[in-house]
Amino acid sequence: MNSLIGVLMEKIKSTIGNIVSPGPTTERPQEKNVFKPFEERRIPIEDQFMNWNTMIKAPYDKDRVDAYTRTRVILMNGIENNSVLTSHAMARMTENEEIKRAMALIRRADSQHQETVDWLNPGNQSILETTIGYEQVAVDLTANLAKNEPEDYFRQVLDFALLEDFDHLYRYSLLMKMLENKDAENIVQGKTEIKPGRPTSVEHRHPDDEHRMHFDKNSVHVKSWMNYFTIVSGEQQTMLYYRTHGANLEDDLARKLYAEIAEIEEQHVSQYESVGDPTATPLQMATLIQLNEAYNYYSCAQTEPNERIRSIWSEFCAHEIEHFNMCNDLMVKYEKMDIRDLIKDDSIEPLIVFEPNKEYVNKVLEEQVHLRPYNMKFVPEESLPSDWKSFGYQSKVNAGGVPSEIVEERWKVR
Numbered sequence: 001m002n003s004l005i006g007v008l009m010e011k012i013k014s015t016i017g018n019i020v021s022p023g024p025t026t027e028r029p030q031e032k033n034v035f036k037p038f039e040e041r042r043i044p045i046e047d048q049f050m051n052w053n054t055m056i057k058a059p060y061d062k063d064r065v066d067a068y069t070r071t072r073v074i075l076m077n078g079i080e081n082n083s084v085l086t087s088h089a090m091a092r093m094t095e096n097e098e099i100k101r102a103m104a105l106i107r108r109a110d111s112q113h114q115e116t117v118d119w120l121n122p123g124n125q126s127i128l129e130t131t132i133g134y135e136q137v138a139v140d141l142t143a144n145l146a147k148n149e150p151e152d153y154f155r156q157v158l159d160f161a162l163l164e165d166f167d168h169l170y171r172y173s174l175l176m177k178m179l180e181n182k183d184a185e186n187i188v189q190g191k192t193e194i195k196p197g198r199p200t201s202v203e204h205r206h207p208d209d210e211h212r213m214h215f216d217k218n219s220v221h222v223k224s225w226m227n228y229f230t231i232v233s234g235e236q237q238t239m240l241y242y243r244t245h246g247a248n249l250e251d252d253l254a255r256k257l258y259a260e261i262a263e264i265e266e267q268h269v270s271q272y273e274s275v276g277d278p279t280a281t282p283l284q285m286a287t288l289i290q291l292n293e294a295y296n297y298y299s300c301a302q303t304e305p306n307e308r309i310r311s312i313w314s315e316f317c318a319h320e321i322e323h324f325n326m327c328n329d330l331m332v333k334y335e336k337m338d339i340r341d342l343i344k345d346d347s348i349e350p351l352i353v354f355e356p357n358k359e360y361v362n363k364v365l366e367e368q369v370h371l372r373p374y375n376m377k378f379v380p381e382e383s384l385p386s387d388w389k390s391f392g393y394q395s396k397v398n399a400g401g402v403p404s405e406i407v408e409e410r411w412k413v414r
């Protein structure tokens with residue numbers, strides 16, 4: 001009888017564990033700093049589809065999770081969403097039935113991945129708490145990509161927007177203190193500084209000022225391609241999150257602040273997407289997107305301290321290696337080109353790592369906060385012509401008060 005009760009208790013514990021356990025946390029695994037996609041394990045596409053219970057796993061515990069586990073969840077959700085959304089766009093412009101079917105198959109696997117990953121966020125984490133996580137991603141991801149970006153111009157583009165997302169983190173932190181009486185420090189855990197960057201009010205620009213020069217697919221390093229898809233995906237996801245959730249808040253100032261910052265993220269997506277070489281074919285883009293998914297999962301798996309979540313990153317990496325090879329096979333068949341002809345390398349390094357970047361961010365802040373985009377370059381504010389189109393745009397959107405300024409003023413007079 002006792003042993004029966006014991007078995008039952010174990011069964012109940014393991015079931016409850018499946019539902020609410022944050023998973024055991026272990027030391028950070030031994031880190032490898034290079035990704036070799038042609039040597040990695042792949043899982044056949046037919047074995048990738050999940051049932052509802054394997055797809056939707058227990059969320060992390062918001063009070064115990066490592067800040068950078070939260071940022072990895074946020075980033076990988078964005079990476080998956082970009083894969084799915086781009087694949088849908090391509091499906092609407094592709095006639096070849098074989099390519100359409102392969103894309104649909106991969107897209108369904110990525111769609112399930114997206115749900116697994118995004119559903120790791122717990123339901124008791126407020127929109128504002130999640131938002132602080134999104135801006136922590138923006139700061140520490142952008143800094144990590146910039147530090148390791150081989151192209152000087154692309155690095156400048158990353159540094160430029162870094163200071164803007166850095167300011168968003170500060171404005172949202174004030175809003176969270178005001179509305180929920182919560183300290184954003186508990187979310188960022190001292191890993192990312194919270195203070196003003198380039199003021200959000202001056203980040204608003206005319207669409208003409210969001211264009212950037214693009215790199216050349218014939219000479220660009222594979223790491224730049226990876227940085228490109230990673231940052232486009234991350235910024236796009238941030239834009240989508242603010243667009244979607246701004247309307248779920250009740251407070252008028254909060255609704256306006258989300259709209260204001262969603263518009264900056266819209267600008268960031270426009271800026272970043274213009275950096276990629278648009279002459280790459282859709283199949284080349286699709287292959288690189290799948291490679292980038294694998295590279296990001298691999299990076300996450302090397303640095304994830306939560307064992308349960310690390311096993312998700314590793315498994316999905318093996319899925320993505322399969323997607324990558326499927327796309328490459330189509331490229332070889334229809335474009336007579338292997339991805340190695342394009343990327344000219346069989347390894348990618350270094351990996352993408354979430355870690356504190358305070359020194360780097362402060363240096364960029366000190367040296368570049370006064371820069372503005374003009375004619376696809378970044379110039380000191382003082383040297384802008386008086387007819388810079390963004391002056392006119394700013395006077396329109398900022399007429400009648402600026403939510404990102406009001407949130408600061410209100411906090412100061414409390």
Ligand SMILES: [Fe+2]
Nearest residue numbers: 080110113293
């Ligand atoms: Fe995926």
Ligand SMILES: [Fe+2]
Nearest residue numbers: 165235265268
């Ligand atoms: Fe951004």
Ligand SMILES: [Fe+2]
Nearest residue numbers: 110293320323
């Ligand atoms: Fe994929």
